[in-house]
Amino acid sequence: MAQETIYLCNFRVSVDGDWLCLRELSDVQVEMPPILPSIEDGRDPRTIERANLLNVSKLIIKELIDSSLSHGRMLDDDHVPLQQFFVVLEHVLRHGLKPKKGILRDKREFWGVLEVIEKFAPEAAEITTSVREMPNIKTPLGRARAWLRLALMQKTLADYFKLIIEKKDDVLSEFYERGAIMVEDEGIVITGLLVGLNVIDCNLCIKEEDLDQPMGVIDFSLYLRDNKVPMDTPDSDSAEGKSKMATILDQKNYLEELNRHLNATVTNLQQKLESVQTTNALMKEDLAITKNTILTLQEENSTIKKEKEILLNDHKRKLELTKQDIDIERETYQTSRAGLDSLVAEAKKRLEDETQTRIDVERELELQISMKTEMEMALRLLEKDIHEKQDNIISMRKQLEDIKTLNLEMYKKLQTCDSNLKQKTEVVAKLEEKTEQLVNTLKEMEKNPIQSDFKSC
Template sequence: MATAGNSEDLPTIPILPVNTPFSSDRNISRSPSISSINNFQWTTLLVSKPGQKKGRKQLGRDPVVIERSNLVNISKLVVKELIEQSLRYGRMLDSDHMPLQHFFIVLEHVLRHGLKPKKGLLGPKKELWDILQMVEKYTPEAQDITASVRDLPTVRTHMGRARAWLRLALMQKKLADYLKVLIDHKDEALVEYFEPDALMLSDEAIIIIGLLVGLNVIDCNLCVKEEDLDCPQGVIDFSLYLRSASQVSNDSSNGDETGDAMTTVLDQKNYIEELNRHLNATVTNLQTKVESLTTTNALMKEDLAIAKNNLMALFEENRLLRRQCGREGEGYVMSASGVHVTSADSGKGRGEKGGDAEELRQRLEEERRLRKEADDELEIQMCMKAEMEVAMKLLEKDIHEKQDTIISLRRQLDDIKLINLEMYKKLQGCEASLAHKAEFISKLEAKMQSMTDTIESLEYKYKESESMRLTTEQLKQQVDLQAAHVEEQANSIEGDLKLEREWRKSLQDSMQQDRERISKLQIENGQLKLLAQKYAQLQEDYYTLKDHNMEQDKTLEELGGKLKDSKLQISDLKEEINRNRIDGTWAKDNTVSNCSACSKEFNLTRRRHHCRNCGEIFCNTCSDNTMALPSSAKPVRVCDDCHLLLLGRSTNTVMN
């Protein structure tokens, strides 16, 4: 982790000829007032074009090294801003969080730096997704997120799958671990995908991993299915991360917020230390249990060996008793469950040695009972041994898991300590800058005080010279007779007086200019504050008017649709009015000789018929329709055109 002074230096960007107002020795942080860095494209800022590398050798540094340095410095700024935003507004971040979006854009450029292009027109293209899929070969835990990304229905391109994989790994807080696995196996996994001077194959990759470890203190809630990960990434606004040294003094108002953030980090550190102590105590207890179980197991093994020896002694004693009794003809079967006696001729033995057989039978029963007890004890000991072995395996597995948890917690504790150290160094830098500003202000005040004293002394000298002039004029009037030598003396005094007047006038002019300059600076300061307030107010008005404009656009679209429908209805009504001549006159029979519709001539077979709606005369074929009219209670004869018109009108009435 870099120090506070180095981490806040503006990274040199010689790839683009951009004239920025920030030098490399100035402290930088967020400032919305910086407009000269806005809307810089990442592709032109961080990665130089291949055609420009040959012309950059004259700068004295390798352009690839400068690219890697730019990527590392920008990553530091973005990660630091992301952690500060998380501590300030809460650790749960979503997809709409702007610093988080910037972090994914920067991480994508870091991982794609130095990626080899495809060989030839038909050769396979090197993709970042192919590299990330190799993580599951070395870490089986990554198989779940890799399978989840492959099954996403909304992601179709390799770049979209790589972005989804990075987001899932960050939510699991395993992103730093997975990338470290790739770096550890870079000789067999990354060499065929990256150029030799790529960032992932250089020493700067360790710095990137250290920055990613610091992100384990935040929590992310990202919905991968709803994001359009196949589209190109946006443009980053650098004004969120850069500011000039003149604006460092404004950070004094944020001291309370920094203190709260430090308190939160210290609380987390204490909690992790307490959890670590509990886990250590648990591990100690488990180790004690393992030792006690090991001792018990050894004792039980010794008891088992003793029981086996006793059993063998009993077998030997039984064999000796059989030989002494002369019962070699009988068959004895020894097994793990007991001793079984089979006799071929037991009746004959009883008759010969009745008393000895009874005694031997009792001893044999006693031996059987002892053998059975020994077998039962042996089975119990074997069951206990199996249970102890299972318990030992479970305890060993639990101990390994606890040790892994302790290692991860210790890593997180180290990361938090590094973050605390960085924030403490940043606080020291801010305090040093504030002390420097205060010292500069005190020097300006002392200089102003000295100038005021000089002006007062000059005014005192002017008064003295004025009194001397009056005295000299009186003496001149009194000694008018001695004009020769007194006139010369008066001329010299007047010359000195003129010099003093000019000096006084110049001093007054400079003092007036200084006062005017101070007043102008104060006025400009007030105007800047008013402009800042107006800008904030105008921004709020802009968002309000924008929402209002969107609502009005939606309203106009709805009114346009309704107006279109109303125009169509008006045109239909006009057409109906033109066709429906309500005030038409009743046509006379002797004036019409042809049908108004088909123009056929009337005769004895083709008779005249009046339309009860329009009053015109038609033949029977053209007026063979009946419709109910308001003027008649029953349906009357109407022509074809009037029938269609009245039918459409009644249909519209029913639908409305």
């Protein structure tokens, strides 16, 4: 256990009504309540510490509730039982706490335990945030004290303790060692005792209170007295003298134990001071080395910047030359492309003219075909008419001769139309050949535009 914490491991603290009884363990045989494990000779000091803290907590919480109910007023910072309650609660939370390695040797801070509560109870985040934002609190111990006071004023302290006790396998195992009061059955009992504090009202001024002061010490003198043993002998004066002597011896042993712990605390603080001074000297040496390193790096940085400027100027010069070459090549390409575009435009115009001519010829051909079709229809009608009028051939010979004459004329016209049709068909075939040639020429020009440019030049 840390030397700065006083748990009176060589003494047994028990509750007798409104008083604490302090006896050396070698002189007293103690029967523990059923909820606590039995204590035998050579017992674990932590078991004794847990029992002592539990008994002190019972007595202080009982006195705190009784004083609040008897006076019927709101408790403030000056109320001594309330001050002692917070001291005992700090010792309870610090009992068995795993140390954190740091520059100032080992640290035991239970602020981390209280911070974890907001993960399981979102309403606790308001208290934690308020404590973090208090400008007058600088240390984790001060924040933990402010947190406990705010939770007590909001009457949620017992609920939060119950929550972390229920989650002790997930939360407390990370912060506490085995045998700590928070992970044993005594933690459950203390949680039940805290429920009784919901009947009291507190008004604590946290901003004006110095909460960063060192860990407090439990003032047992407010509750200690010797156990009253009924005397059956008539010599009451002798029994009273023995009782006073026992009380004086108990107080003497307590003061000696307190003195030993205070001496150990002073030694520990001196060691911490020496460690801090050594660390400060090392940090000064590191600072000087770091300053020299910074100067060297600054010189190297200036040299690198100069080299960077030289390289940047060379790069800009090369970039300008490359840009000029690209501009010349672009102008050459644009000139060649302009000539090629004019050739392509001329070829497209010729293709459009030829296409229009072909369309006109096709239209005329369709007209001739329609005329031929009409003539064929007329011939069929005439043939039909001839068959129908075979019976009247004799009577209508003259008309037949006229019709033959007409047929001859129409036949001549038909021959003329056939000859015209053949000529136009030949013209269309020639136009199609020319069109195919032009299309092939355009395809070749599109495939090899650069060669065409050079040829045109």
